[in-house]
Amino acid sequence: MFLRQVKSSAPLLDDAATLPSSDDSLFQMIIKRFPESYETTLKIVAFLSKTRGYQVSKDEQTYITIHLARIVQKNV
Numbered sequence: 416m417f418l419r420q421v422k423s424s425a426p427l428l429d430d431a432a433t434l435p436s437s438d439d440s441l442f443q444m445i446i447k448r449f450p451e452s453y454e455t456t457l458k459i460v461a462f463l464s465k466t467r468g469y470q471v472s473k474d475e476q477t478y479i480t481i482h483l484a485r486i487v488q489k490n491v
Contacts (some may be wrong), residue, residue, distance in 0.1 A: 442473045446479050452483035 446453040456479045460471045471479075 431489055439473050441458040442477045445477050452480045452487060455483050456480045 453476075456476050459479060460476060463469045463471055
């Protein structure tokens, strides 16, 4: 299901505008709380950078990490 969401939002990546973020405390909290999910997020970030030339913001990484953690918790 998550992959379906990523695939369906891929066209939006080309048009997405990155908003400036001045505070990354939420990002830091999420990567400390869900380190395994964040490791997977980093793989997704690398894939998007390599295949689409898209730079994923910290806000987007936070979003992806939270959703991955939720999927993992549902399947445990």
